[in-house]
Amino acid sequence: MESVRAVVFLSVCLSVMTSLCQGQRSADSQLPSAADEPNFGLTTRELAEALQGFLDEDDNRVGLSVEKKASVIPRCDVGERCAMKHGPRIGRLCDCLRGTACNTFFLRCY
Known part of the structure; x- marks a missing residue:
C-alpha cells in the first residue's frame, strides 16, 4: 500500500513539474511558425496555381492504366480467350477462373 502511494505521489509531482517547465523552453528548440517561413514572394493563390499546373502536366504525360500499375x-x-500468340511467345490476356487453365494450343480457358 505504501508503494502505491509513493508511485501516485511521484506521478503527480512529475506531471506538475512537466506542466510548469513547459513554458520554460528556449526559443531555439521550438518549431518555427508559419509566419516565419519564407514564401519566396509568392501569394497563396500563385502557389496553388503552380501546383495545379504541375499536377495537370503530370496527368497528361503519364497515360498508364490502373490495371497495369497494380499488375x-x-x-x-x-x-474465353486467355492468351495471344506473338510469334514464338505467348502473351497473357487474362487469368482463368479457379478450376480451369489456359490451353496453350487453343489459347482459351478450359
Whole structure:
C-alpha cells in the first residue's frame, strides 16, 4: 500500500513539474511558425496555381492504366480467350477462373 502511494505521489509531482517547465523552453528548440517561413514572394493563390499546373502536366504525360500499375490481370470465363500468340511467345490476356487453365494450343480457358 505504501508503494502505491509513493508511485501516485511521484506521478503527480512529475506531471506538475512537466506542466510548469513547459513554458520554460528556449526559443531555439521550438518549431518555427508559419509566419516565419519564407514564401519566396509568392501569394497563396500563385502557389496553388503552380501546383495545379504541375499536377495537370503530370496527368497528361503519364497515360498508364490502373490495371497495369497494380499488375492486376482480369479474370476470364470458361471458353474465353486467355492468351495471344506473338510469334514464338505467348502473351497473357487474362487469368482463368479457379478450376480451369489456359490451353496453350487453343489459347482459351478450359
